[in-house]
Amino acid sequence: MTLRVALVSAPISLEERYGGFAGAGNTEPTFALVCLAAVARREGMDVRIVDAAAENLSIEQTAAELKEFRPRVVGISATTAGIVASGRLAERLKESDAEVLTLIGGCHVTALPEETLAEFPGFDVAVVGEGEETFGEILRAADNGGTVPGDLPGTAQRQNGRVLLNPRRPLIDDLDTLPLPAWELLRGFPGSFLPSPARMRRFPCASLVFARGCPNQCRFCDRSVFGNKVRSYSPAYAVAMATDLADRFGVRELLIEDDTFILSAAWVREFCARLIAAGTGISWSCLGRADRVTPEILQQMRAAGCWHISYGIESGDQSILDAMRKGESLARIEDAVRWSREAGLKTKGFFMIGFPGETPESLRRTKELALRLPLDDISGMQVTPFPGTALYACAAEYGALAKDWRGMNTLSTVFVPRGFTREDLERARAELLAAFYFRPAVLLRKGMAVLANPRLWVPMARAFGVLLKILGKRGGGRAHRRPRDRRRTGSPSDENAGKHE
Numbered sequence: 001m002t003l004r005v006a007l008v009s010a011p012i013s014l015e016e017r018y019g020g021f022a023g024a025g026n027t028e029p030t031f032a033l034v035c036l037a038a039v040a041r042r043e044g045m046d047v048r049i050v051d052a053a054a055e056n057l058s059i060e061q062t063a064a065e066l067k068e069f070r071p072r073v074v075g076i077s078a079t080t081a082g083i084v085a086s087g088r089l090a091e092r093l094k095e096s097d098a099e100v101l102t103l104i105g106g107c108h109v110t111a112l113p114e115e116t117l118a119e120f121p122g123f124d125v126a127v128v129g130e131g132e133e134t135f136g137e138i139l140r141a142a143d144n145g146g147t148v149p150g151d152l153p154g155t156a157q158r159q160n161g162r163v164l165l166n167p168r169r170p171l172i173d174d175l176d177t178l179p180l181p182a183w184e185l186l187r188g189f190p191g192s193f194l195p196s197p198a199r200m201r202r203f204p205c206a207s208l209v210f211a212r213g214c215p216n217q218c219r220f221c222d223r224s225v226f227g228n229k230v231r232s233y234s235p236a237y238a239v240a241m242a243t244d245l246a247d248r249f250g251v252r253e254l255l256i257e258d259d260t261f262i263l264s265a266a267w268v269r270e271f272c273a274r275l276i277a278a279g280t281g282i283s284w285s286c287l288g289r290a291d292r293v294t295p296e297i298l299q300q301m302r303a304a305g306c307w308h309i310s311y312g313i314e315s316g317d318q319s320i321l322d323a324m325r326k327g328e329s330l331a332r333i334e335d336a337v338r339w340s341r342e343a344g345l346k347t348k349g350f351f352m353i354g355f356p357g358e359t360p361e362s363l364r365r366t367k368e369l370a371l372r373l374p375l376d377d378i379s380g381m382q383v384t385p386f387p388g389t390a391l392y393a394c395a396a397e398y399g400a401l402a403k404d405w406r407g408m409n410t411l412s413t414v415f416v417p418r419g420f421t422r423e424d425l426e427r428a429r430a431e432l433l434a435a436f437y438f439r440p441a442v443l444l445r446k447g448m449a450v451l452a453n454p455r456l457w458v459p460m461a462r463a464f465g466v467l468l469k470i471l472g473k474r475g476g477g478r479a480h481r482r483p484r485d486r487r488r489t490g491s492p493s494d495e496n497a498g499k500h501e
Contacts, residue, residue, distance in 0.1 A: 002046045003143045006071035007033045010082025011052035011062040011089055016406065027054045028207045028255070029193050032077045032106070032131070034181035039132050042179050043139050049185040054193060059085055063092040073142050075103040075127070075135065080386055080408040083108045083116065090122025101142055105131050108405070110224045111388030113156035114163040124148075126156040129168050129225055130212070132178060171213075171227060176237045180244055181208070190249050198348060198377040199285050199308060205253035206245050210238045210271075214259050216289070217325045220314075220352070221259075222388035230263055235270040239278050246280040254284035261286035262293055269297075272304035283307050290336035291328050298343035309340050310348040316369030317362035320355050324391075330369065337373045346376045351432065352410075354383040354425045356391070356398030358417050363428050370436050376445065378436050380429040381410040383417075 009030040033049050040047045048069050052062040066074060074093060078086040083104075090102045105127035109116045113126045125148050127134050134154035141148055150159055154169035172178070183189055183206070190204035211232040214223055233241070245251035262268055275282070285308035286301075298309075311333065315321055318330050340347045351366055370378050385391040385401055386408060395401040399417035407414045413422045436442065 002044065003073065003139065004069060004071040005040045005045045005047050005139065006050060006066055006069055006074045007037050007040070007047065008050045008062060008066070008074060008076045008089070009033060009053040010076065010078040010086045011057050011059045012082045012085045012406075013058070014056055016081065016085070016409075027056070027193050028195050029054050029186050029189065030077055031181070031207060031209055031257070034183055034186065035178065036075060036077075036131060036135055037182040037185050038179040039136050040139060041182055043136055043143070045139055045143070047182070047185060049182075049187070051186060053082065055187070059089050059092060062089055063096070066093060067096050070097070071100065073101045073103065073139065075105060076123075078104060078106045078108055080108040080405050083120070083405050085406075087120030087122055090120065092122075094122050101125070101138075101148070103127055103135075103138065105135075107222050107225050108387060109156075111222060111386070111392075113165055117156055117158060117163045124157070127154060128156055128165070129154055130171055132172065134169055171229060171231065173231065175212070175231055175233045180241060183245065183249060190245075190251055195255055199255055199310075200253070201307060202253040202283055204249070204251055205255060206249070206251045207255035207257050208241060208245075209257050210241075210261070211258045211263065215263070216260070216327055218327075219324045219390040220383065220385070222386050224388035232264070232267060235267055235274050238271055239274040242275065242282055242284075243278050243280055246282055252282060254282055256284055256286040258287060260289045260292060262288045262297060265294070265297055269300060272300045275304045281305075285309065287312070288336075289328065290333040293336050293339060295339045295343065298339055298345060302343045302345055306345060308346040308348070310350060311336060313349040313369070313373075314352050315355060315362060316351075316366035320357060320362055323357055324355060333369075334373060337375060341374045347374070348377040348379065349373060349375045350379045350381065352381050352383045353429045353432070354413070354415060354417055354420065356383075356395075356417050358383075358420065367432050367435055370432060371439075375436075378433070380432045382413045382425060382429065383415055384408050384410045385415050 014027075029051050030053060033051060037047050037049055048071070050057070050062055050065055057065075074090075076086045076090065086104060090104070093100050093102060102122055102124045103126075104116065104120075104123040109126045110128050113128050117123055117126055125138065127138075131154075134152065137152060138148050138155075148155065148157065150157060150164065151166055153167050156163055156165045158164070186193070190206050193206070194200065195205060195207065211230055212226040213228060213230040214221065214226070215228050215230055232238075242254055245254070283305045286306065287310045290311055290313075301309075313333055314324065314326060316330065321328060321330070337347050337349070349370060351370060353363065353366075355362075383391075385395040395415055399415060399420075402414045404414060413425050416422055416425065
């Protein structure tokens with residue numbers, strides 16, 4: 001009998017993930033699931049994907065669907081915000097079938113493997129680090145009627161009442177050896193999945209990742225899964241992935257979610273040339289670093305169908321960027337946004353509020369930079385010291401961190417640096433968003449975008465409504481007043497539990 005395998009994302013609702021932003025939250029599919037599903041199918045397994053996060057399924061709904069399928073192995077991919085819900089789901093599955101093998105993977109368990117298994121008894125095995133090869137070995141062992149080897153590299157398991165962490169598995173050098181993602185196993189793909197309205201232009205769309213690893217040393221980023229060594233699909237294979245989406249599913253828009261798409265100028269040039277030659281007509285957006293772009297690269301990207309690029313700007317204070325080891329100058333950030341505009345690309349800037357060492361002056365500089373740059377959109381997030389980051393290890397030195405795993409979504413305030421309160425930070429974020437978006441030129445551009453593409457009306461209206469809701473909660477007074485001594489971060493989670501996909 002063919003082994004039944006289910007792959008699941010954490011069953012957390014849009015409200016749990018996005019809080020007040022839920023009305024404008026994205027429902028992009030979990031890329032890890034389609035990659036792992038392709039590995040399971042290559043092993044000859046009967047595979048089902050339940051993308052509970054994207055489908056907004058509850059724990060009960062997810063458990064009921066899995067009970068109907070009756071899998072022998074269930075692999076759950078969880079962010080930090082979703083680890084509590086994933087643990088509860090695993091317990092429900094065990095209640096229905098004590099023999100089911102439950103796996104947990106993702107950045108949270110990779111950063112805290114022993115703590116995760118100790119806290120959530122429903123998980124049998126933690127897949128630590130890059131998952132494909134480890135997952136394949138686990139499936140082969142289960143298919144042969146055996147148990148997972150206790151010394152399997154890339155896993156953490158319970159043995160004799162304690163958690164044993166095995167050595168990490170070497171990273172996959174050649175990503176082209178992996179099968180094409182199993183998009184067909186996503187229910188309703190691609191029409192049922194939508195990104196943020198700021199990154200939508202054509203329908204249907206799909207998101208994917210062409211590279212793993214990051215060479216940068218930002219203290220707020222987690223590199224525990226893929227490390228610092230950058231490995232990419234070849235440009236030919238990346239274009240084959242795009243062509244597969246266009247030919248089989250009619251996808252017209254790609255969201256390239258590499259942490260930094262533009263690491264190798266040679267790779268980008270070849271990718272753009274091959275994409276043009278393929279004649280798919282796909283348009284696309286990506287994420288980039290200011291110190292990696294040039295006017296020439298941006299123009300080549302535009303010619304190949306790129307229309308939007310997002311930059312992690314973070315702060316308008318150079319001393320904050322330096323302390324966080326961002327490795328970029330404000331001058332270069334300004335150049336990159338200007339060059340992008342000159343190349344005909346829309347731009348978005350990611351900003352964060354509440355860094356260690358933050359002051360009213362640094363918050364003022366951040367707002368001034370956001371208003372000065374020719375950006376089309378911004379995102380205002382709260383600094384979140386995720387497990388696995390350098391900032392997590394030292395957060396207590398700079399302020400108060402509430403280790404409420406469920407609140408670690410970059411929108412809730414779980415870290416409050418000394419000299420501020422939670423209310424100060426949330427007010428500062430609201431004022432940043434209001435100052436940027438309630439300008440006549442920005443409102444006019446948004447209105448013109450909706451007129452040019454009527455399908456944007458509903459998501460744009462939802463996003464605007466969410467913005468008004470957040471601004472309505474910002475409270476009175478000025479955010480950039482003298483910091484107060486009283487500091488609050490909210491109550492720790494009663495689950496006593498620990499951004500990760």
